[in-house]
Amino acid sequence: MKDTAVTTAPVIEAKGLSLTFHTNDGPVHALKDVNLTIGKGEFVSFIGPSGCGKTTFLRCIAALEHPTEGRLSVNGMSADAARQARAYGYVFQAAGLYPWRTIAGNVKLPLEIMGFSRAEQEERVRKVLSLVDLDGFGKKFPWQLSGGMQQRASIARALAFDADILLMDEPFGALDEIVRDRLNEELLKLWARTEKTIGFVTHSIPEAVYLSTRIVVMSPRPGRITDVIESTLPRERPLDIRDSKEFIEIAHRVREGLRAGHGDDV
Amino acid sequence: MRSILPVLVVLAAIVALWYAGSVWLNSQWTYDQAARAEVEVSLAEVLADTMVQERPVLPAPHQVAAGLWEGLFGQKITSKRSLVYHGWVTLSATLVGFAIGTGLGILLAVGIVHNRAMDMSVMPWAIASQTIPILAIAPMVIVVLASVGVTGLLPKAVISAYLSFFPVVVGMVKGLRSPDGMQLDLLRTYNASPMATLWKLRLPASMPFLFASLKVSMAASLVGAIVGELPAGATAGLGARLLSGSYYGQTIQIWAALFAAAILAAGLVVVIGGIEKATLKRMGMGR
Numbered sequence: 001m002k003d004t005a006v007t008t009a010p011v012i013e014a015k016g017l018s019l020t021f022h023t024n025d026g027p028v029h030a031l032k033d034v035n036l037t038i039g040k041g042e043f044v045s046f047i048g049p050s051g052c053g054k055t056t057f058l059r060c061i062a063a064l065e066h067p068t069e070g071r072l073s074v075n076g077m078s079a080d081a082a083r084q085a086r087a088y089g090y091v092f093q094a095a096g097l098y099p100w101r102t103i104a105g106n107v108k109l110p111l112e113i114m115g116f117s118r119a120e121q122e123e124r125v126r127k128v129l130s131l132v133d134l135d136g137f138g139k140k141f142p143w144q145l146s147g148g149m150q151q152r153a154s155i156a157r158a159l160a161f162d163a164d165i166l167l168m169d170e171p172f173g174a175l176d177e178i179v180r181d182r183l184n185e186e187l188l189k190l191w192a193r194t195e196k197t198i199g200f201v202t203h204s205i206p207e208a209v210y211l212s213t214r215i216v217v218m219s220p221r222p223g224r225i226t227d228v229i230e231s232t233l234p235r236e237r238p239l240d241i242r243d244s245k246e247f248i249e250i251a252h253r254v255r256e257g258l259r260a261g262h263g264d265d266v
Numbered sequence: 267m268r269s270i271l272p273v274l275v276v277l278a279a280i281v282a283l284w285y286a287g288s289v290w291l292n293s294q295w296t297y298d299q300a301a302r303a304e305v306e307v308s309l310a311e312v313l314a315d316t317m318v319q320e321r322p323v324l325p326a327p328h329q330v331a332a333g334l335w336e337g338l339f340g341q342k343i344t345s346k347r348s349l350v351y352h353g354w355v356t357l358s359a360t361l362v363g364f365a366i367g368t369g370l371g372i373l374l375a376v377g378i379v380h381n382r383a384m385d386m387s388v389m390p391w392a393i394a395s396q397t398i399p400i401l402a403i404a405p406m407v408i409v410v411l412a413s414v415g416v417t418g419l420l421p422k423a424v425i426s427a428y429l430s431f432f433p434v435v436v437g438m439v440k441g442l443r444s445p446d447g448m449q450l451d452l453l454r455t456y457n458a459s460p461m462a463t464l465w466k467l468r469l470p471a472s473m474p475f476l477f478a479s480l481k482v483s484m485a486a487s488l489v490g491a492i493v494g495e496l497p498a499g500a501t502a503g504l505g506a507r508l509l510s511g512s513y514y515g516q517t518i519q520i521w522a523a524l525f526a527a528a529i530l531a532a533g534l535v536v537v538i539g540g541i542e543k544a545t546l547k548r549m550g551m552g553r
């Protein structure tokens with residue numbers, strides 16, 4: 001069952017992408033011959049054990065790393081050009097809010113750098129803070145907020161300049177399960193409302209299955225894609241969908257993919 | 267309030283030791299005087315005498331306190347014998363030197379962080395500059411500057427800056443480099459310019475480091491200004507006061523000037539501490 005959005009022009013396209021780090025212990029193949037096309041409005045999760053290159057691939061899309069081989073286009077241009085065109089918002093594993101700025105000040109940071117007018121900055125901050133359910137917290141400093149709220153603020157910061165693509169690198173990895181469930185639910189709502197293309201790195205199978213339209217299973221040494229699973233779940237996903245047969249089947253397939261890719265050491 | 271008791275105990279111990287030292291060091295002179303006059307002195311007479319000598323080896327605390335009081339409040343502050351007057355002369359050179367040193371230190375640190383050539387070349391020179399005794403360099407600075415017609419406050423300020431830029435360079439390089447890889451990556455995703463990275467991330471992140479450095483550099487500035495007053499035979503300033511005291515064996519005057527300098531330094535560091543607290547509080551980091 002293909003989503004209609006997927007069929008439009010690709011937003012991210014990787015062909016034969018490889019990245020080799022040269023270390024003192026010899027070359028490390030972080031990525032090897034990765035081929036993937038992500039369409040507009042898709043929610044694609046990257047899952048795999050540590051060292052499988054899922055974060056490296058996301059960083060390549062963000063032009064924070066540079067592939068040694070292959071072709072990568074983002075929004076029809078090179079990854080570097082896309083970064084310069086501010087094509088994406090990036091959410092890191094830690095919220096990384098500046099302790100000397102208020103929540104509103106943190107969300108305003110990219111807007112200041114990108115030269116938005118003062119009035120527009122205020123307007124956008126108000127809008128995205130309400131989008132992540134943080135109305136009224138603008139004047140607080142980061143340390144006054146819980147870990148989950150800080151991560152929501154960092155998502156607001158990535159959304160503030162309204163890039164089409166949202167790249168998220170294990171954004172909820174450091175949070176406890178209850179908070180994570182809620183943020184997953186909220187992220188899906190946010191995705192439905194903003195229709196962004198999302199690349200999402202995780203090491204949690206339920207999280208990947210619950211959120212994604214497509215799940216990319218990766219394996220290490222060398223980092224490569226071993227399986228791409230199209231989700232058959234509907235776009236509207238209440239939390240208890242995770243008890244449905246369909247959900248469990250997809251989760252099972254992801255687990256199988258992870259096991260196959262990992263050889264005997266699981 | 268409970269914390270004041272240990273402070274008082276330590277202070278009392280220091281004062282008691284000081285008195286003991288005064289008696290011990292000054293009694294020799296009393297005995298010599300008595301021997302010369304061929305009279306016997308009792309222990310009580312010796313004790314009393316060691317407290318009131320005019321040029322004691324080690325002035326008793328109350329003598330220094332009296333000298334300090336007399337110097338600070340005993341005369342018009344424009345008098346050549348007023349410690350307020352001399353303190354002001356030294357303070358003005360200190361503040362100018364501190365400003366130059368801090369500015370230079372921050373500029374050098376920004377250069378070191380942004381430019382690889384500066385990173386490799388400036389720091390060794392900065393360290394080398396601090397290994398040369400300031401007493402050796404101060405006279406040369408004053409002579410060289412005097413030969414091009416610069417005299418008065420500025421040469422002292424230059425020596426003061428020479429001492430005070432170093433802690434600022436070291437602290438600010440550390441501070442400007444304190445943001446981690448993730449915070450720098452974040453700004454790269456915004457395609458931020460190096461200028462924006464400096465203003466929005468590196469400088470704010472370095473504030474706690476800056477204030478720690480400023481406290482050290484303020485004390486160094488004062489030392490620099492005082493040292494700068496010594497070789498030129500200056501007639502005004504706490505350094506001049508120390509110098510004239512040592513010419514004439516006026517130990518009480520020396521100690522009073524030393525304490526005036528210490529009080530000045532403590533006051534300046536407290537002022538910086540206050541600015542630090544207010545700044546960090548405004549930045550949401552003062553907890």
